[in-house]
Amino acid sequence: QEDVFKKVISHAKEYGFIFPSSEIYDGLSAVYDYGQNGAELKNNIKQYWWKAMVQLNENIVGIDSAILMHPTTWKASGHVDAFNDPLIDNKDSKKRFRADVLVEDYCLKIEEKENKEIEKAAKRFGDSFDKAQFEATNPKVLEYRAKRETILSRLARSLENEDLADVKALIEELEIADPDTGSKNWTEVRQFNLMFGTKLGASADSAMDLYLRPETAQGIFVNFLNVQKTSRHRLPFGIAQIGKAFRNEIVARQFIFRMREFEQMEMQFFVAPGTELEFYEQWKQKRLNWHLALGLGNENYRFHDHEKLAHYANAAADIEFNFPFGFKELEGIHSRTDFDLKAHEKFSGRKLQFFDPERNENYVPYVVETSVGLDRLFLSIFSHCLKDEVLEDGSERTVLSLPPALAPIKAAILPLMKKDGLAEYAENIFNDLKYDFNLFYEEKDAIGKRYRRQDAIGTPYCITVDHDSLTDHTVTIRDRDTMQQERIPVSELRRIIDEKTNF
Ligand code: ATP
Numbered sequence: 001q002e003d004v005f006k007k008v009i010s011h012a013k014e015y016g017f018i019f020p021s022s023e024i025y026d027g028l029s030a031v032y033d034y035g036q037n038g039a040e041l042k043n044n045i046k047q048y049w050w051k052a053m054v055q056l057n058e059n060i061v062g063i064d065s066a067i068l069m070h071p072t073t074w075k076a077s078g079h080v081d082a083f084n085d086p087l088i089d090n091k092d093s094k095k096r097f098r099a100d101v102l103v104e105d106y107c108l109k110i111e112e113k114e115n116k117e118i119e120k121a122a123k124r125f126g127d128s129f130d131k132a133q134f135e136a137t138n139p140k141v142l143e144y145r146a147k148r149e150t151i152l153s154r155l156a157r158s159l160e161n162e163d164l165a166d167v168k169a170l171i172e173e174l175e176i177a178d179p180d181t182g183s184k185n186w187t188e189v190r191q192f193n194l195m196f197g198t199k200l201g202a203s204a205d206s207a208m209d210l211y212l213r214p215e216t217a218q219g220i221f222v223n224f225l226n227v228q229k230t231s232r233h234r235l236p237f238g239i240a241q242i243g244k245a246f247r248n249e250i251v252a253r254q255f256i257f258r259m260r261e262f263e264q265m266e267m268q269f270f271v272a273p274g275t276e277l278e279f280y281e282q283w284k285q286k287r288l289n290w291h292l293a294l295g296l297g298n299e300n301y302r303f304h305d306h307e308k309l310a311h312y313a314n315a316a317a318d319i320e321f322n323f324p325f326g327f328k329e330l331e332g333i334h335s336r337t338d339f340d341l342k343a344h345e346k347f348s349g350r351k352l353q354f355f356d357p358e359r360n361e362n363y364v365p366y367v368v369e370t371s372v373g374l375d376r377l378f379l380s381i382f383s384h385c386l387k388d389e390v391l392e393d394g395s396e397r398t399v400l401s402l403p404p405a406l407a408p409i410k411a412a413i414l415p416l417m418k419k420d421g422l423a424e425y426a427e428n429i430f431n432d433l434k435y436d437f438n439l440f441y442e443e444k445d446a447i448g449k450r451y452r453r454q455d456a457i458g459t460p461y462c463i464t465v466d467h468d469s470l471t472d473h474t475v476t477i478r479d480r481d482t483m484q485q486e487r488i489p490v491s492e493l494r495r496i497i498d499e500k501t502n503f
Contacts, residue, residue, distance in 0.1 A: 005324040008383045009255050011398070015457050017041065017382065018256060030249060030260045032375075037457050040408030040438060042263075042378055046242050048406065049265045049372070051503060052290055053240045060238035060267065061231050065219025067244055068200070073218050074211055076347040077340065078311075079195055096159060099167045102174040103155045107148050113180070114144040196246045196260075212246035217369060219243070220268045221340045224352055224365075228270075235354055235365055236279060238269040242374065254325065256375040263374035270365040272356060273338065279368045280315050280335040287333060287370050288319055294403055296384045302327060312339035319372075321380040330380055331372035338364040381406065385458065391483075400458035401481055404501045410437040411461040411497050412454045418443045426465040429475070429490060437497055455480055460500055463493065 017038035020027035415426035
């Protein structure tokens with residue numbers, strides 16, 4: 001299983017899907033960049049979601065609110081005052097959080113020491129300093145790294161197994177402990193909030209403290225009336241949005257599963273009080289069906305109904321997916337009551353109510369929310385579709401069997417060779433189809449090699465132009481999954497590609 005996950009990470013990098021952020025500077029922890037194929041796949045997933053939520057539902061509209069919001073927003077939502085993730089408030093999760101904070105702190109301190117060793121050596125050796133070599137061989141650095149790894153995997157293990165006794169033991173061992181001596185005379189452990197802070201304004205005195213939003217939902221709540229009035233929707237109706245969210249996650253070490261900068265696709269559905277649980281059940285089912293329609297296998301999804309509820313919710317469930325490291329949360333469906341809108345009424349002094357002509361009364365709507373992480377969804381699809389296959393002739397191939405509608409490239413146009421006018425003929429096909437599909441054109445290397453590269457990035461079709469094409473205007477079309485090749489008229493290409501790759 002671990003090997004599968006490693007393969008996913010290296011394939012994502014090797015084929016231009018996902019790179020560590022600022023890699024030339026050794027990366028930034030739990031932050032990733034999407035490469036040329038990753039960006040396409042991600043955009044296609046967004047579209048697939050947007051179409052299903054906004055285009056196909058006459059009572060859902062989409063917005064795009066700002067990442068920076070008035071700071072009072074986060075007071076109202078509860079994110080500022082709650083020390084940790086404000087959403088769950090119980091003793092066990094506080095303990096877990098405390099252990100997280102302490103381990104992170106401990107690791108940062110070890111890292112500081114490590115960096116000092118490296119800086120010292122860099123000064124000593126000057127131009128001849130080979131950082132990578134030093135890091136790989138210096139005993140002190142290796143010792144620091146081993147220490148970090150040991151404590152991180154212990155934390156991960158005890159959190160994973162819900163081993164609260166060990167979590168408690170960790171807290172006791174680490175409370176203000178020095179990584180070198182183990183003695184406990186350290187300065188105060190710093191306060192920690194999951195939100196990233198930033199400043200608005202140039203001068204230090206007048207600058208206003210802001211946060212990067214930790215969820216996109218609040219941008220929808222504060223716009224509830226703007227959208228309701230201008231769209232003239234009556235309840236029930238929904239507002240959807242796709243956007244970045246930022247969380248200073250402490251245990252963030254599972255590739256794009258848990259990142260510090262990530263994207264959410266959320267929908268808040270506003271309903272009359274008392275009807276929320278009915279809509280909650282509906283949305284649970286609708287969202288599950290949406291996932292199942294991707295065709296990754298029904299057995300890879302399951303619901304996890306929450307027993308312990310966040311203070312704002314009266315029902316909550318996760319849709320879990322069978323990731324390479326086991327079943328984990330992919331999407332959350334929450335019945336959030338009127339908690340958020342009421343809180344914004346209180347803090348803003350504005351009424352956030354709906355006049356219901358049938359009931360002939362004003363009320364604060366209740367909210368059912370569906371919230372899925374785009375990056376997690378990407379990971380679920382990518383990791384599931386990546387396969388090593390042994391072919392009939394005993395050779396092997398790596399294929400990314402993405403749902404064709406999501407594939408970064410829909411078809412590769414490949415002239416068998418450059419000369420004899422084959423390249424020009426292929427270019428004409430490319431230019432004719434490029435307005436409808438994202439295509440790839442390539443004339444280098446043996447055709448078999450070119451096919452393999454397309455398999456590895458999930459391209460559903462390879463279209464080969466050969467000498468016969470010039471006279472009979474047919475081409476060979478090769479199917480990614482069956483590897484069957486078929487001779488078809490050029491004039492049929494648009495229809496065939498469209499049929500396969502349309503949503
Ligand atoms: P988790 O329990 O895994 O931390 P959460 O319950 O905090 O997630 P929500 O606040 O409900 O998550 O956010 C909704 C969705 O956003 C999650 O289901 C997940 O897909 C995604 N998500 C949350 N945090 C992250 C993150 N750090 N990186 C990537 N995706 C995330």
